[in-house]
Amino acid sequence: MINVRKSFFSLFSLYLIFSNSECCFDDGCYLPKPNITLKAINDKQTLVVSWLVKHSSFVGDIYEIELSRTEQHTVIYTKNMSVSLGDSAIYTWTWISDLPLECVDHSARMRYYNQSVQSPWSNWITNSGFKANDEIQIFPSSRVLRQGSSAVFCCIPPTGVNVKRMTFRNKEYRLLSIGGGVKAITVNNLTIPKGIIKHLLLSCDDATGNSVHVSNYISFPPQKPRNLSCVTFDIASVTCTWDSPRKRLLHDRNVQIYTLHIENSDKAPFTCEQLSCTFPAVPHLQNYNISVWVKDKLGEEMERYSFNISDRVFPVVKSLRVNRGVTDATVSWSMQESLTHMNLICQVATVPLGTMELRCNDIMSSFCDTKLEHLVPNTKYNVRVRCTVNGRLWGEWAEETFITDPLVSLDLWRRIQPLSNWRTRQVTLIWKPRIAGTAATINIQEYTVQWSQEGQTESKNSSMGQAVVSIGPGKCDFTVQAVLPSGTSIPANITIPPAEHKENLPVQKRLDSTSEGGFNLTWEEQSTATCGYVVEWCVLGNAVPCTLQWKVPEGNNALLLHASEFRAGYRYTFYIYGCTDDGHRLLEIQTGYSQEFKSVQRPSLVEPVQSTSSSVSLEWHYNEDDPAQPAFIMGYLVTVQEVGSVLLPDRSNVSVADPHVKFVTIQSLKENTEYTCSVSALTKEGPGLPASITFRTKINYSSLIIKVVTPIFFLMGCTVLLWSQVKIVRSGLKEIFIYPAGMNIKTPEFEGFLHETDQWLQSQKPEECISCDIEILNGRPSLNEITALRDSELMNEPCSPSLQSSLSSSSPSCMLLEANYCPQLATLPWDRPASQQVTSLMNRSYLYTLKEGYSEPPNVVFSETKSSFEASDCPLESCGVIYGYIANDSL
Numbered sequence: 001m002i003n004v005r006k007s008f009f010s011l012f013s014l015y016l017i018f019s020n021s022e023c024c025f026d027d028g029c030y031l032p033k034p035n036i037t038l039k040a041i042n043d044k045q046t047l048v049v050s051w052l053v054k055h056s057s058f059v060g061d062i063y064e065i066e067l068s069r070t071e072q073h074t075v076i077y078t079k080n081m082s083v084s085l086g087d088s089a090i091y092t093w094t095w096i097s098d099l100p101l102e103c104v105d106h107s108a109r110m111r112y113y114n115q116s117v118q119s120p121w122s123n124w125i126t127n128s129g130f131k132a133n134d135e136i137q138i139f140p141s142s143r144v145l146r147q148g149s150s151a152v153f154c155c156i157p158p159t160g161v162n163v164k165r166m167t168f169r170n171k172e173y174r175l176l177s178i179g180g181g182v183k184a185i186t187v188n189n190l191t192i193p194k195g196i197i198k199h200l201l202l203s204c205d206d207a208t209g210n211s212v213h214v215s216n217y218i219s220f221p222p223q224k225p226r227n228l229s230c231v232t233f234d235i236a237s238v239t240c241t242w243d244s245p246r247k248r249l250l251h252d253r254n255v256q257i258y259t260l261h262i263e264n265s266d267k268a269p270f271t272c273e274q275l276s277c278t279f280p281a282v283p284h285l286q287n288y289n290i291s292v293w294v295k296d297k298l299g300e301e302m303e304r305y306s307f308n309i310s311d312r313v314f315p316v317v318k319s320l321r322v323n324r325g326v327t328d329a330t331v332s333w334s335m336q337e338s339l340t341h342m343n344l345i346c347q348v349a350t351v352p353l354g355t356m357e358l359r360c361n362d363i364m365s366s367f368c369d370t371k372l373e374h375l376v377p378n379t380k381y382n383v384r385v386r387c388t389v390n391g392r393l394w395g396e397w398a399e400e401t402f403i404t405d406p407l408v409s410l411d412l413w414r415r416i417q418p419l420s421n422w423r424t425r426q427v428t429l430i431w432k433p434r435i436a437g438t439a440a441t442i443n444i445q446e447y448t449v450q451w452s453q454e455g456q457t458e459s460k461n462s463s464m465g466q467a468v469v470s471i472g473p474g475k476c477d478f479t480v481q482a483v484l485p486s487g488t489s490i491p492a493n494i495t496i497p498p499a500e501h502k503e504n505l506p507v508q509k510r511l512d513s514t515s516e517g518g519f520n521l522t523w524e525e526q527s528t529a530t531c532g533y534v535v536e537w538c539v540l541g542n543a544v545p546c547t548l549q550w551k552v553p554e555g556n557n558a559l560l561l562h563a564s565e566f567r568a569g570y571r572y573t574f575y576i577y578g579c580t581d582d583g584h585r586l587l588e589i590q591t592g593y594s595q596e597f598k599s600v601q602r603p604s605l606v607e608p609v610q611s612t613s614s615s616v617s618l619e620w621h622y623n624e625d626d627p628a629q630p631a632f633i634m635g636y637l638v639t640v641q642e643v644g645s646v647l648l649p650d651r652s653n654v655s656v657a658d659p660h661v662k663f664v665t666i667q668s669l670k671e672n673t674e675y676t677c678s679v680s681a682l683t684k685e686g687p688g689l690p691a692s693i694t695f696r697t698k699i700n701y702s703s704l705i706i707k708v709v710t711p712i713f714f715l716m717g718c719t720v721l722l723w724s725q726v727k728i729v730r731s732g733l734k735e736i737f738i739y740p741a742g743m744n745i746k747t748p749e750f751e752g753f754l755h756e757t758d759q760w761l762q763s764q765k766p767e768e769c770i771s772c773d774i775e776i777l778n779g780r781p782s783l784n785e786i787t788a789l790r791d792s793e794l795m796n797e798p799c800s801p802s803l804q805s806s807l808s809s810s811s812p813s814c815m816l817l818e819a820n821y822c823p824q825l826a827t828l829p830w831d832r833p834a835s836q837q838v839t840s841l842m843n844r845s846y847l848y849t850l851k852e853g854y855s856e857p858p859n860v861v862f863s864e865t866k867s868s869f870e871a872s873d874c875p876l877e878s879c880g881v882i883y884g885y886i887a888n889d890s891l
Contacts (some may be wrong), residue, residue: 010834052091065110068107071124099184139156155212164205173187221301222298238312257295263289288306324404342365344368345388345391349385350382409492410431410512411431413536447463518563521559523558537550572626574592596683600683606621614671615667624660636656642674669697
């Protein structure tokens with residue numbers, strides 16, 4: 001009976017489980033045990049719990065789920081949730097684990113509530129972890145981890161082996177015990193490595209010494225597409241593009257998958273490229289609603305976009321071609337045939353012509369063209385074309401480069417040289433090729449020269465830029481053409497006037513250069529010049545040989561030549577021709593310097609110079625019109641300077657303003673004086689190199705005669721005037737030059753005195769004296785004083801016999817002075833009365849010691865003496881001896 005009861009209850013329980021219905025008894029309501037399923041997604045560390053929810057009035061809407069780890073079912077998470085009543089359905093719940101599911105067992109169970117009644121727990125559904133056999137296992141391994149997140153890494157050892165250490169990026173972390181011998185570490189804020197390979201190394205060491213290493217990769221989750229837009233090039237297909245906010249790194253292991261969905265159609269999703277997607281257009285569908293999905297191992301993102309396909313037409317220009325010419329070009333292109341029925345507008349852009357716009361909707365085919373004009377020959381151009389439909393969206397530019405055809409012209413000129421035979425002239429034709437543009441190098445093969453005179457035509461070829469032709473005296477027409485690989489150049493024509501036409505050469509005009517060193521040529525406009533003007537000059541001025549240069553002015557009567565075409569210090573002569581029907585006629589000649597130098601040549605002075613006692617006339621030779629001079633000669637500068645003196649203040653420089661005058665006369669010079677004259681040519685920059693000459697003025701003899709005769713006549717006049725007073729003059733002279741009365745000096749005695757004195761002085765050796773002063777005092781003391789003084793002097797200094805004998809007859813006493821007497825003042829011991837007369841002798845001569853070696857006695861002279869006597873003097877009262885120094889003139 002008991003067995004039958006147990007079997008009944010078992011069958012009833014199965015019914016309740018499978019019928020998901022409840023049964024209530026008198027003592028309460030019993031809910032059936034829920035039935036759940038468990039699914040593990042290891043790479044995302046996710047557990048998915050599923051169960052069947054069936055509509056029933058007895059079933060509650062609150063569910064309780066428990067999650068556990070390890071075999072002991074350690075609960076780690078509990079979740080209560082409510083489920084809305086409705087039709088029966090499978091309900092799922094997802095849980096993400098921080099620990100890799102491979103590390104340990106993960107189990108789940110569930111029960112539910114209906115008001116106060118709860119169902120029993122369901123059975124534990126377990127997701128088993130990895131079991132290591134012989135080698136340590138590490139999880140996660142080779143997995144892409146999210147940048148900035150935290151991760152838990154576990155190490156599963158074999159049974160009975162302990163984990164000793166775990167390191168991440170060579171850094172050891174603290175071990176966490178999970179259970180069953182499994183150890184784990186937690187790493188926060190994962191960062192992307194800076195190396196090329198974005199992997200992180202994880203190591204695990206056990207107690208037996210075994211070590212295992214694995215790598216994981218760090219990346220960032222997918223980014224939401226931005227700037228999503230779509231266009232169509234031909235209405236048949238659509239291309240959508242977008243960009244990513246963050247550029248994915250090279251060698252990133254997080255592979256992303258892009259898909260595009262047309263949400264308002266039944267088309268399957270389209271697999272796309274990383275930043276673009278092309279799909280066929282849906283027939284008869286104008287408005288599109290699309291979404292772009294990007295998915296990878298770390299998640300997914302999506303962006304939506306809507307558009308009208310008619311507004312997103314993006315025309316593409318195809319088959320762009322250019323048919324070039326010399327000054328124009330025809331540009332043509334084609335479009336998609338599916339767009340020809342639409343309102344097409346195209347733009348053609350060419351630098352520097354600008355952009356033109358034209359419509360191409362009236363064409364019968366898919367081609368459109370336009371013409372470009374006013375182009376430069378032999379020039380490279382770039383043309384671009386783009387189109388739009390209804391002006392909403394412009395297509396991409398299509399580009400093409402082309403070079404216009406070359407254009408060669410010749411700048412032709414001539415030089416006419418008459419020969420000895422008046423009926424023959426030699427014409428030298430000179431030309432320069434003018435090639436417009438520089439895009440391509442033009443190869444000129446040769447030149448063809450053709451001329452016509454008096455109905456006869458001849459021709460010749462030339463490989464150079466000139467040709468020499470002999471013609472007659474009549475008018476002659478020349479034509480020159482360049483032969484090119486693609487044809488010939490534009491013909492150049494020039495006419496040679498008849499020889500019997502005699503031209504009077506115009507007077508040369510001096511031309512000033514501009515401040516920069518160029519020339520600004522102007523001339524009078526001629527009515528006969530019907531075809532313009534030509535200016536001709538030599539490249540190196542008037543230097544020989546002449547390299548001819550010419551230029552056709554753009555204006556009527558002016559031409560500006562830049563300084564770069566000329567050299568300083570060279571004289572340039574410009575010949576201005578007027579073009580007439582009979583050829584070119586010479587109108588004006590202008591000459592000038594780009595820059596003048598003052599280093600002109602020296603003048604050549606004519607010698608000898610013509611001079612007087614007060615003037616000089618200079619003459620020189622100079623070629624002031626020499627074209628080789630580095631400047632125009634404005635005149636001459638003559639400089640006169642007295643030898644050995646500075647420049648004369650007012651008459652040193654004389655300017656000659658006329659360069660053709662080559663003589664000058666300079667006045668007001670000193671007689672019998674040496675002068676230096678220099679002559680230099682004057683330029684605008686200053687005087688040039690001087691030429692110098694030295695001369696002496698003559699003596700003025702008439703002036704000398706006047707200087708000599710004038711004193712003679714003056715003396716004669718004085719003599720005539722003083723003749724009447726001859727007696728008075730004679731008496732005065734006697735008082736001066738005749739001895740005083742009472743003095744008897746005999747000539748033989750005086751000569752003997754001189755001879756003895758000379759002999760005595762030669763025997764002495766006195767010291768040299770600079771000067772001596774001798775004073776002779778004549779006084780009239782009393783007779784006793786005179787006697788006492790005389791006796792004292794005679795006792796101290798006796799006179800020599802000769803001297804005494806010469807003076808004994810005229811003087812009672814004698815005063816003798818020594819020969820070596822130095823300058824001093826002799827003072828007598830008595831007081832002088834008022835009537836006393838003093839005579840002073842001054843001598844500035846020197847006494848020299850007689851040197852040895854003289855065989856003859858030196859000449860002896862007396863020094864100058866000054867003596868004065870009063871009329872009352874008498875020989876008996878006093879005696880004066882005139883004595884002085886003797887100088888030897890022979891030393």
